[in-house]
Amino acid sequence: MNKVLITGSEAAALGAKLAKIEVLGYYPITPAFPAMERLSKYIEDGELNCKFIRVESDHSALASVLGGSLAGARSYTVTNSQGLLLMTEVVYHAAGLRQPIVMGVANRALSAPHSRFPEHGDAVSQGATGWIQLFSENNQDVLDNTIQAFRVAEELRTPVMVNYEGYLQSHTLEEVFVPDQGKVDAFLPLKRMPALDVTNPRGVNTVAGPDVYTDYKYIQNAAMEQALELIPKVAADYNREFGANSCGLIEGYMMDDAEHAIVAMGSIVGTARLLVDELRKQGKKIGLVKVKTWRPFPAQAVNQILKNVKYVTVLDKNIVFGVGGALATDIKANLYGQGSMVINGAILGLGGGKCGVKEIKEAVDHTESSENKNRSEWIGL
Amino acid sequence: MTIDFKNLPKQELFGQGNVGCKGCGAAIAGRQAMKVLGERTIITIPASCMATLGGNNTKTTWKTPFYHTLFECAPAISSGVRAALEIQGIKDVNVVSWGGDAGSADIGFQSLTGAAERQEHIIHVLYDNEMYMNTGGQTGSQTPLYAITSNGALGKKVHKKNMLAIMEAHGIDYVASANIAYPEDLMNKFKKAASKKGFSYIHILAPCHRGWGIKPEETIEVARKAVECGMWELFEVDEGKRTRTYEPSFIPVADYLKAQGRFKNLTAEQTAELQKSVNKYYGKGE
Ligand SMILES: Cc1ncc(C[n+]2csc(CCOP(=O)(O)OP(=O)(O)O)c2C)c(N)n1
Numbered sequence: 269m270n271k272v273l274i275t276g277s278e279a280a281a282l283g284a285k286l287a288k289i290e291v292l293g294y295y296p297i298t299p300a301f302p303a304m305e306r307l308s309k310y311i312e313d314g315e316l317n318c319k320f321i322r323v324e325s326d327h328s329a330l331a332s333v334l335g336g337s338l339a340g341a342r343s344y345t346v347t348n349s350q351g352l353l354l355m356t357e358v359v360y361h362a363a364g365l366r367q368p369i370v371m372g373v374a375n376r377a378l379s380a381p382h383s384r385f386p387e388h389g390d391a392v393s394q395g396a397t398g399w400i401q402l403f404s405e406n407n408q409d410v411l412d413n414t415i416q417a418f419r420v421a422e423e424l425r426t427p428v429m430v431n432y433e434g435y436l437q438s439h440t441l442e443e444v445f446v447p448d449q450g451k452v453d454a455f456l457p458l459k460r461m462p463a464l465d466v467t468n469p470r471g472v473n474t475v476a477g478p479d480v481y482t483d484y485k486y487i488q489n490a491a492m493e494q495a496l497e498l499i500p501k502v503a504a505d506y507n508r509e510f511g512a513n514s515c516g517l518i519e520g521y522m523m524d525d526a527e528h529a530i531v532a533m534g535s536i537v538g539t540a541r542l543l544v545d546e547l548r549k550q551g552k553k554i555g556l557v558k559v560k561t562w563r564p565f566p567a568q569a570v571n572q573i574l575k576n577v578k579y580v581t582v583l584d585k586n587i588v589f590g591v592g593g594a595l596a597t598d599i600k601a602n603l604y605g606q607g608s609m610v611i612n613g614a615i616l617g618l619g620g621g622k623c624g625v626k627e628i629k630e631a632v633d634h635t636e637s638s639e640n641k642n643r644s645e646w647i648g649l
Numbered sequence: 650m651t652i653d654f655k656n657l658p659k660q661e662l663f664g665q666g667n668v669g670c671k672g673c674g675a676a677i678a679g680r681q682a683m684k685v686l687g688e689r690t691i692i693t694i695p696a697s698c699m700a701t702l703g704g705n706n707t708k709t710t711w712k713t714p715f716y717h718t719l720f721e722c723a724p725a726i727s728s729g730v731r732a733a734l735e736i737q738g739i740k741d742v743n744v745v746s747w748g749g750d751a752g753s754a755d756i757g758f759q760s761l762t763g764a765a766e767r768q769e770h771i772i773h774v775l776y777d778n779e780m781y782m783n784t785g786g787q788t789g790s791q792t793p794l795y796a797i798t799s800n801g802a803l804g805k806k807v808h809k810k811n812m813l814a815i816m817e818a819h820g821i822d823y824v825a826s827a828n829i830a831y832p833e834d835l836m837n838k839f840k841k842a843a844s845k846k847g848f849s850y851i852h853i854l855a856p857c858h859r860g861w862g863i864k865p866e867e868t869i870e871v872a873r874k875a876v877e878c879g880m881w882e883l884f885e886v887d888e889g890k891r892t893r894t895y896e897p898s899f900i901p902v903a904d905y906l907k908a909q910g911r912f913k914n915l916t917a918e919q920t921a922e923l924q925k926s927v928n929k930y931y932g933k934g935e
Contacts, residue, residue: 290736291729319732321725324763328725331718331760335729338716339691341736343729361719464714464730466689466742472716474704 274444276437279407280372280430281306282444283414284344285316286452287370291336291343293321295329297351298384299434300374304346326351330358330371337367338472340462342418346372348434349390350379356394363398364488365463365473368421369428370414371399375534376434377619385620386433388534388586391562392594398488400428400495401563403533407432407442409560412506412514415447418456419502424491425461433585435620436535447510455509492564499561517566519558520573522548526555528632529574531599532583533559536623540583543625543632554632559595567602574603580611581635583628587615592644600642610635616647623648652840654833657684660712667710669702672865674855674872675776676702677829679747682774685839688713690743693727695752696720698783698857699776721756723748724764727771743843747774750791751781754812765819768847772839775812775850778857786860795919796911798860804914813852817886822847825885825894828854830873834883834894841887854881862910874905879927902927 274282280303284292292311294304310316319341321332329345336343347355352373362369375391377383391401402417404410410432417428432438447455463472476484500516507514522544523529530540537558547554557573559566574580580603584593591597596613603611614631617623627647634645662683669676675698683690692715694700700717703710718726723746731744746764748757753775761773779796781787786799790810797804817824822845827835835853842849856872858865875881876897883895902924906912928934 291732293725293729317736319736321728321732322767323725323728323760324766325759328722328728328760328763331722331725332729332732335693335726335731336733337729338726339730339733339737341729341733343733357719358722460737462733464691464716466691466714469688469712469714471704471709471711472714474706474709474717475701477706480706 271443271445273441274407275302275439275441276404276407276410276432277302277374277439278306279410279444280346280414280432281310282446283411284370285310286447286449287342287415287418287456288316289318289344290341291319291321291333293323293329293332293336293345295323295326295347295351297326297347297349299376299438300346300348300351300372302438303372303374326354327358330355330362333369334358334362334365334367337369338365338463340460340465342458344370346374348374349376352390352394353378356397359394359397359399362427364484366425366488366491367427368418368425370417370421371427371429372414373429373431374434374438375431383619384434386436387618387620388431389618391429391431392586392588394429395563395594398426398492399563400426400492400561402428402430402560403562404430404432404437405535405537405558407437407444409514410437411444411446412512413560415452415456416502416506416514420495420498422459423498424495426491426495431534433535445512451509455506495564496566515558515560517561517569518573519560521556521558523555523557523573525553526577527553528579528581528636529555529557529577530581530583530628530632531557531559531595533562533595534585536583536585536617539623539625540628543628546625562595565598565602570599571602571606574609575607577609579635580609581632582611582613583631584613584615585617585623587618596644610641612640612642613644614647615644621648650841650844652685652833652836654836662688662712663710665710666708667702668705669698670859670865672858672868673698673702674778674829674857674868675699677868678776678853678855681829681832681835682839683713685836686743686745686843689741690745691730692716693718693723693730693746695723695748695757696783697749697752699747699749701783720752722760723752723757724769724771724773725760728764728767728769731770744771745774746771747776749783750775750777750779751789754790754810762819765816765821765848765850768821770846770848772842772849772851775852776855777852778855778860779809780857780860782857782860795915797914798911816850819848821850823849823885823887825851826881826883827851828872828876828881828883830869831876831883831895838885841885860911862913863908867908871905871908874900874908878902878905879931880905
C-alpha cells in the first residue's frame with residue numbers, strides 16, 4: 269500500500285482502474301470529466317485493458333455501459349447533474365435489469381439557474397431509482413467506496429453510485445492510501461454472468477404483465493434490503509484486507525454520550541467534525557453521524573445511534589421542493605414513534621453556497637432554540 | 650458474396666409463435682434476416698412493435714439472445730455489447746440493433762448517428778412501417794408526404810426524411826435499402842453487412858397493414874408495388890460504391906398509392922406530382 273496526493277477525480281479513476289473495469293462509456297460533463305480523462309489515459313498508456321466507448325450523449329453513455337454489463341463485462345461510467353438527469357431513464361432501467369454497474373457521480377447543482385458548483389441535488393433526484401448510493405467524505409472514501417461498490421454490485425446484482433462532490437472533492441488534492449493491485453484482484457474476483465450470451469440465448473426485458481410486475485419489484489427491493497447487511501460486511505473485509513478505516517452504512521463520531529447529533533453525508537461531514545471538536549472543547553455533548561450509505565436507507569442503524577439524543581441537526585446540501593432536505597425527511601420518517609427528540613433539517617451549501625463551520629454552528633443553534641422544532645431551516649441566505 | 654437462396658437453413662430463429670398481427674411486415678423482415686444472421690447473433694430492439702412482439706413474460710419469439718431496450722439507445726447498447734464481446738475475445742457474433750422508424754430516425758437518431766460516426770462494428774436495421782405503430786400509428790419523420798395517420802387526418806404536409814442519404818453521409822462500411830417482397834435481395838444484403846468490420850445500416854420497407862389501410866394478406870403485394878413503381882429504390886452503397894440492386898418495372902405510382910387507405914384522399918394533382926418526382930429521379934424526363 270502506498271500513499272499518493274490525488275484529487276477525488278483521480279481517486280475515482282484509480283478505484284475503477286484497480287477494479288480492472290472492461291467497458292467505460294462516457295460523455296463529458298464538468299466536473300466529472302477529469303475522472304474520465306484519467307481513465308482514457310490509463311487505457312491509451314496500456315495500463316488498463318478496457319474498451320472506451322466515446323458516445324454522443326450521457327443517455328448513450330449509461331446505455332453503452334449497460335450493454336457491456338449485459339454481455340458480461342465489468343462496466344463503469346462517471347457523470348453528474350444534467351448528465352445524470354439525461355440518463356435517468358437508463359438509471360431506472362439498469363436497476364430493474366439488475367446489472368452490477370458502478371457509476372461515479374461528481375455531485376453538482378441542477379439547472380435552472382445554471383450552476384457548475386457542488387451540492388447533492390443530482391444524487392437526491394435519483395433516490396428512488398433502485399441504485400445503491402454511497403457518499404464520500406474525502407478522497408480516500410472515493411477510492412475505497414469505488415472498489416467496495418463493485419463487490420457489492422456484483423454480489424447483489426444491483427448497480428451502485430459512488431458520490432463525491434464537484435470541485436470540493438473532484439478537484440481537490442488529498443493524501444490517499446492506494447491498495448495493492450494483487451489484493452484488489454483477490455477482493456474482486458471476476459464472475460461473469462452475461463444475460464446476452466449466444467451460447468445460452470435468453471430474452472431480456474420481455475413485457476411483464478400485471479401478474480408478475482409486482483413480484484419483480486419485490487425481489488428488486490429485497491436486494492436493496494440485503495445490501496444493508498452486505499455493505500458493512502464488505503467494508504469490514506476491505507478494512508481487514510487493506511488496513512483501511514472505511515465505514516459501512518454509517519459511522520458515529522463522539523456519539524457515546526452525545527445529547528445533540530449532527531447527521532450529514534458527503535464532504536460536509538469533514539467540516540462538521542471540526543465543529544464537533546471545537547464544541548466538545550467547550551464541554552458540549554455533541555456528536556456526528558456520517559451517512560455513507562444513503563440508498564438503501566440504513567434506518568435501523570440510524571435509529572440505534574440516535575436513540576438517546578435530545579437534538580438532531582440534519583445537514584442537507586439538497587432541497588426537495590415543498591418538502592425539505594432529503595436526508596432530514598428520511599430520518600424523520602424512520603424515527604417516527606421512536607423517541608421525543610427535536611429533529612431539525614438545515615438546507616445549506618446549495619450550488620456551492622457557504623457550508624463551513626460557521627453555518628453548521630448556526631444550524632445547531634437553531635435546533636436548540638425553543639421556537640424551532642422539527643423544521644427545515646435555510647442557512648446562509 | 651451471395652446466399653444460396655434455394656438452400657436456406659430450415660431452422661427458424663425468429664417468428665414461431667410471435668404475437669404480432671397476421672401479415673405483420675416487421676415480423677417477415679425479422680424472419681428473413683435471421684435466416685442469414687444465424688444463431689450467433691445478439692439482437693437489441695428499442696421500444697416498438699417488434700420489441701413487444703419479441704417476448705412476453707417467459708415466452709420469447711427469438712431463438713437468439715434478444716434485448717428489448719429503451720427507445721432512444723439501441724445502437725449505444727449494441728456498442729457496449731460489442732465492446733464486452735471484444736474484451737472477452739468473442740469474435741464471431743453479429744451484434745444487431747433493430748429499430749422502428751421512430752426508434753431509428755427520430756427519438757433514436759442521436760444514438761444511431763453516434764454509433765455510425767464511431768464506426769462501431771454493428772449492424773443497424775431500420776424496419777420502416779412509416780409511422781409509430783406501437784402507439785397507434787402516429788406521424789413521424791419517415792411518414793411519406795400526404796399519408797394519413799392517426800394524428801394527421803389531413804395527410805402529412807412535408808417530405809419523408811431521407812435516412813438512407815443521411816446514413817450514407819456517415820461514410821460507413823455498408824448502407825442498403827431492402828424490402829420484404831424481395832427476400833433474396835434482402836438476405837444478400839444482410840450477408841454483406843455481416844461480413845463488415847465497421848458499421849452497416851439496412852433500411853427495410855416493411856408495410857403495416859393496420860397503419861397503411863390494406864388487408865393483412867396484401868402486405869407483400871403492396872411492398873412489391875412500392876419497389877416496382879420506383880418509390881422505394883433497392884440499392885446498396887458498399888464501401889462507397891453505389892449499386893442499384895434491382896431494376897423496377899415502373900408501374901404507375903398510382904397503382905401503389907391507390908392500394909392503400911392512408912392515401913385515400915390523394916388528389917389527381919398530388920398523384921401526378923409524386924409520379925413526376927419518381928420520373929425525375931430515374932431520369933425519365935418530367
Ligand atoms: C422515451 C419513450 N417515449 C415514448 C415511448 C412510447 N413509444 C413506444 S413505441 C413508440 C413508437 C414506435 O414507433 P416505431 O419506432 O416507428 O416502431 P413501430 O412501433 O412502428 O414498429 C412510442 C412512441 C417510449 N416507449 N419511450
